[in-house]
Amino acid sequence: MCGFLGAFDRNGNIAPEHLSRALAGLRHRGPDDEGYLFSADGHEALSYRGAETHRDLDLPSLRSAPSGCRLGLGFRRLAIQDTSVAGHQPMASKNGRYWLAFNGELYNHWRVRPELERLGHAFTSDCDTETLLAAWSEWGPDCLDRFEGMWGFVLWDREARTLHLVRDRFGIKPLYWTKIPEGIAFGSEIAPTLTLAERSARARPGPLFRYLRFGWTDDGTETLFDGIERVEAGTHLQVALEDLSMTVTRYWSYPGNDVGPAGGISAEELQERFLASVDDHLLASVPVGVALSGGIDSSAVIAGVRRARGEEGQIDAFGHVADDPLLGEEAWIDQASAASGARVHKVRPTAEALGQDLEALVRLQGEPFGSTSIYAQHRVYGLAREHDIPVVLSGQGADELLGGYLSYLGPRLATLLSRGEWKRASRFQHAARQLPSVDARGLWLRAGAAVLPPSLAPMARRLAGESLTPPWIDADWFRDRGVPLTERPIEKDARGHLGSRLRQAFLETSLPALLRYEDRNSMARSVESRVPFLQRPLVEALAHAPESALIDDEATTKALFRRAMRGVVPDPILDRRDKVGFATPEATWLRQLAPTVEKWLTSDAADRVEGLRAGPLLLEWERIRAGRAAFDFRVWRGINVVAWADAFDVSFD
Secondary structure, three states: OEEEEEEEEOOOOEOHHHHHHHHHHHHHHOEOEEEEEEEOOOOOOEEEEOOOOOOOOOOOEHHHOOOOEOEEEEEEEOOOOOOOHHHOOOEEOOOOOEEEEEEEEEOOHHHHHHHHHHOOOOOOOOOHHHHHHHHHHHHHHHHHHHOOEEEEEEEEEOOOOEEEEEEOOOOOOOOEEEEEOOEEEEEOOHHHHHHHHOOOOEEOHHHHHHHHHHOOOOOOOEOOEOOOEEOOOOEEEEEEOOOOOEEEEEOOOOOOOOOOHHHOOOHHHHHHHHHHHHHHOOOOOOOEEEEOOOOHHHHHHHHHHHHHHOOOOOOEEEEEOOOOHHHOOHHHHHHHHHHHOOEEEEEOOOHHHHHHHHHHHHHHHOOOOOOOHHHHHHHHHHHHHHOOOOEEEOOOOHHHHHOOOHHHHHHHHHHHHHOOOHHHHHHHHHHHHOOOOOOHHHHHHHHHHHHOOHHHHHHHHHHOOOOOOOOOEOHHHHHHOOOOOOOOOOOOOOOOHHHHHHHHHHHHHOHHHHHHHHHHHHHOOOOEEEOOOOOHHHHHHHOOOOHHHHOOOOOOOOHHHHHHOEOOEOHHHHOOOOOOOOOOOHHHHHHHOHHHHHHHHOOHHHHHOOOEOHHHHHHHHHHHHOOOOOOOOHHHHHHHHHHHHHHOOOEOO
8 A cells, every 4th residue: 555646748847856845745655665767758767766765675866867857756655565675666567568656455466366477477576566567468457357456556658658547446545637738647645746736726616515515525536626636436547648638448337227136145145255355355464453433344344354364363453432422332342342352442532632633634634524533533543553553444335335324214215105115115114213313304304305306306405494505605606607506416226216325325425535534544644444345246246236135124224234244243233223433423522622613714714715605604603502503514514624725725716
């Protein structure tokens, strides 16, 4: 797991020292090694060493690189597989045609190697980077279909004069790019890419509205920074260096719109595939731990780790404990860790600590984020690094695959109603209303929202007392810039309204943002996060599972997975009907941080943020504090945008 930064400029304006300074912004992603590739003419290239390049590597100093280059590529390494210098990057293929900077892991690369060896390829390391280079040399981009894992990489083809920017199927690892006057710059994070491209930070109105109003980020190719584009999950961007033309190929798509044969995957098959995925995700030359919330997903992960390792071997688990009894997960964390024989470490973040760390958290995330739960996750990964565990498995992605959120009950009810299954619908809604945090009004509102055509959504919001453009959003500013002030339409799924909602959450509204939060939080502490639920065989099978297998008639979320994990995860955890996760007492925290909230919303920085009307939002905050309005995340989003704009000196003109 690593980070890289690079650029191609037809006029040869890439200065090695400038790339080196910009790459310093990615040191947290790879403190173990530093490497450079420079080409003065865009044909021939040499590797160079930086200040922190491994001492055993005999490479020329960066100071000896040509002063002006057409191609430059810098790399920071977090050594996970084969920690020797054999894993140094950028790495060249044996014939010198291809150069690769690879951020990620290929969990099955050792299964692919024997075929490559039969075809004449020889290997000198255990690194998956070397396997990918050989596979690309043999099969080209088609090699991606052979690998399971996560990746964001750039590959330079010297002979074809092309650059290839490729992101994994699910968008686990990041990759950004931007145009420069005579070329392209690219990198693993936005801020260093901005620095390298010498671009000022400017807000993009469309994503800004979607974040402020709905909390959505990381959807599609557009970032909140104008001119900085995101390589989408499952896509391959090829750049022809002669004319800088670009071709985008989608090499993986969310599975087709249908229900799988014989009602989809069985509980037995699901258990087998899940445990196999956990086993694959343990591939490492360094210690591997688990992020443990005490919920079903992370408890299944840690149980799978114990199954894979047998009775011997230490497992380290890292959990967050909230100081709100309604969010208390400590007893569940203890139960899951005891059942797996793990050594558990806990962190207890506070409102005061959040206030102290907020600006740093905003900067490391790069773009605004959804809630203060991101801070709890940040502290968990810091705890892992404090205990010298550089790889951590988590349960990310399970809710979007398995129907884990209580908000999915409404769309499931909508499916039953739209199919005229009145008795099942009556039974379902009665069972759902018995669950913690589920009320009849909210359930029926979500069900109604699921069946309404998009044209009626604004009217329904008004009837519910909501608005797409509340007073704290400057609707005229967004309209003047051509931003549609509407909700995103939902692509219909043949399985029903729940299937449609899960598809949207997986591709657009939930999972992409959660993966970005996890990547930045973990890599900020030089920890590699891994997500075993996001393995292709699992994803493709669950995307075809019928809705009744995900949420059953008793309103049991993750019904199929609960059955699959019987005998693996303790029954009390599988029988939980609440949903907490890495939640924080946000309302309480913000009340405790009232002076900080008011400071941000009355600051000069808030005055400079266009699209947000900080004064009305401050009035709304005062109503919430006084108990005259219900708490939601809109106040946090306003604070977050102001802090983001201030941290990156964002302009709005």
